Amino acid sequence: MIDFGFKKAKSSTVNLDEVDMRLYYAVAEIEPDIKRCMECGSCTAACTSGPFNGMSLRQVIHGLQRGTDVRPMISGCMLCGKCSMVCPRGINTRHLLLTISRIYSK
Amino acid sequence: MKETVVIIGGGIAAIEAARQLLSLGYSPLIVERSNSLGGHVAQWHRLFPDMTPAQDLVRQMISSISQAEICLGTEVASLNRLKDGYSVVLSNGRNVVCRAVLIATGFDLFDARKKEEYGYGIYNQVMTNRDLEQWFNTGNDPRVRNPKSIGFVHCVGSRDLKAGNSQCSKVCCVTAIKQAIEMKERFPAAQIYCFYMDLRLFGKKYEDFYINAQKDFDIHFIRGRVSQVDETIDGGVVVKAEDTLSGKPLKVSLDLLVLMSGMVCNAGSASIAGMIRADVDTDGFLRSKDNVYNIVESNRPGIFFAGACTGTKTVPETISEARSAALSIHNYLKG
Numbered sequence: 001m002i003d004f005g006f007k008k009a010k011s012s013t014v015n016l017d018e019v020d021m022r023l024y025y026a027v028a029e030i031e032p033d034i035k036r037c038m039e040c041g042s043c044t045a046a047c048t049s050g051p052f053n054g055m056s057l058r059q060v061i062h063g064l065q066r067g068t069d070v071r072p073m074i075s076g077c078m079l080c081g082k083c084s085m086v087c088p089r090g091i092n093t094r095h096l097l098l099t100i101s102r103i104y105s106k
Numbered sequence: 107m108k109e110t111v112v113i114i115g116g117g118i119a120a121i122e123a124a125r126q127l128l129s130l131g132y133s134p135l136i137v138e139r140s141n142s143l144g145g146h147v148a149q150w151h152r153l154f155p156d157m158t159p160a161q162d163l164v165r166q167m168i169s170s171i172s173q174a175e176i177c178l179g180t181e182v183a184s185l186n187r188l189k190d191g192y193s194v195v196l197s198n199g200r201n202v203v204c205r206a207v208l209i210a211t212g213f214d215l216f217d218a219r220k221k222e223e224y225g226y227g228i229y230n231q232v233m234t235n236r237d238l239e240q241w242f243n244t245g246n247d248p249r250v251r252n253p254k255s256i257g258f259v260h261c262v263g264s265r266d267l268k269a270g271n272s273q274c275s276k277v278c279c280v281t282a283i284k285q286a287i288e289m290k291e292r293f294p295a296a297q298i299y300c301f302y303m304d305l306r307l308f309g310k311k312y313e314d315f316y317i318n319a320q321k322d323f324d325i326h327f328i329r330g331r332v333s334q335v336d337e338t339i340d341g342g343v344v345v346k347a348e349d350t351l352s353g354k355p356l357k358v359s360l361d362l363l364v365l366m367s368g369m370v371c372n373a374g375s376a377s378i379a380g381m382i383r384a385d386v387d388t389d390g391f392l393r394s395k396d397n398v399y400n401i402v403e404s405n406r407p408g409i410f411f412a413g414a415c416t417g418t419k420t421v422p423e424t425i426s427e428a429r430s431a432a433l434s435i436h437n438y439l440k441g
Contacts, residue, residue: 012354012355013354013355013356013357014349014352014354014355014356014357015356015357015358016299016356016357016358017357017358017359032321033321035320035321035324036317036320036321037320038316038320038327039329039351058351059352062351062352063352065326066349066352089317
């Protein structure tokens with residue numbers, strides 16, 4: 001193919017028709033509380049490791065809903081559990097993260 | 107002889123005010139331009155937060171005012187200030203003289219066709235909140251055909267300066283959630299999305315509705331205002347919005363799109379206000395004497411307001427205001 005010196009960028013659009021939410025529903029099966037998340041960001045703001053490695057539980061949950069691979073992000077969690085102290089919807093966030101990791105490792 | 111109080115409008119504010127005025131010993135006269143009482147609420151199916159059947163509420167309210175005089179299919183032709191009261195000329199030629207007039211003209215639903223980008227009236231599979239309530243009531247709408255995916259667009263014509271409405275219509279957030287739940291109950295296999303800018307769930311048990319919608323009904327909330335709707339070759343629609351929580355553009359195909367049309371001031375309210383030179387507030391609704399302390403009184407003696415003619419209201423707010431207006435009228439008339 002002739003190189004014209006330019007390339008086509010991949011669209012960043014999230015197409016919900018093609019999003020694979022199986023992992024999200026597999027997590028929700030074990031941790032139904034994940035559905036209660038309203039993405040307020042309290043967990044991310046409280047996160048001790050987030051400022052250093054980009055860990056954000058809100059983005060993890062959002063990523064699962066949009067079918068993206070969240071493994072790189074959850075590897076930044078130190079399981080300190082601070083996020084579960086601030087969650088206004090009372091989600092056991094630490095347990096949720098462990099469940100997500102467990103499902104990935106299967 | 108009981109003193110007559112003219113009530114302009116025949117919705118729930120008018121009916122409740124009439125009921126209270128009857129019990130206070132007055133003779134209310136309801137002037138309603140349509141041919142039935144109950145206004146918008148009578149067209150609704152169920153009311154949040156307890157899923158009360160709207161028809162039952164309206165029927166119960168109407169049965170409480172059998173002593174009131176009701177002129178249906180009648181409009182106010184003119185309203186003139188007299189020395190001590192008002193002369194109300196009705197479109198049926200009748201002239202009523204009274205010392206107090208209650209304006210309960212309510213709201214109009216925003217005409218969703220004005221937001222052309224959403225395709226209401228252009229694409230087949232786009233309907234409004236009112237169309238959906240009517241489908242709940244009648245089961246008869248060709249647009250609802252076992253949908254596999256349904257979208258709800260919040261803030262249609264509300265919080266929209268370009269559409270001329272800066273106000274929040276208050277009830278659409280919870281109505282969208284209510285309707286989403288009702289649709290999920292009817293079509294359990296459907297994926298349901300709500301597109302919102304922010305969720306304003308201020309009322310009693312509204313937030314519980316939201317949590318239930320997420321947890322028990324698997325309704326997906328997408329924070330982003332729909333910017334464009336296109337029709338697909340198979341007759342559905344593709345909706346575009348920004349998934350603002352990930353900062354990415356988003357699209358999804360839907361079998362049915364429901365627009366949450368907001369409340370705008372009833373076009374008739376302004377013309378009635380014009381007859382007695384009552385003020386219109388900066389938001390286009392009628393201006394109360396005081397927006398904190400005295401919502402039901404106008405700046406004209408003997409002219410009172412109840413319900414959504416002064417701003418967007420929920421059903422319980424409207425009913426409370428109607429009671430308050432009746433008491434204010436009573437205090438005014440007894441001097």
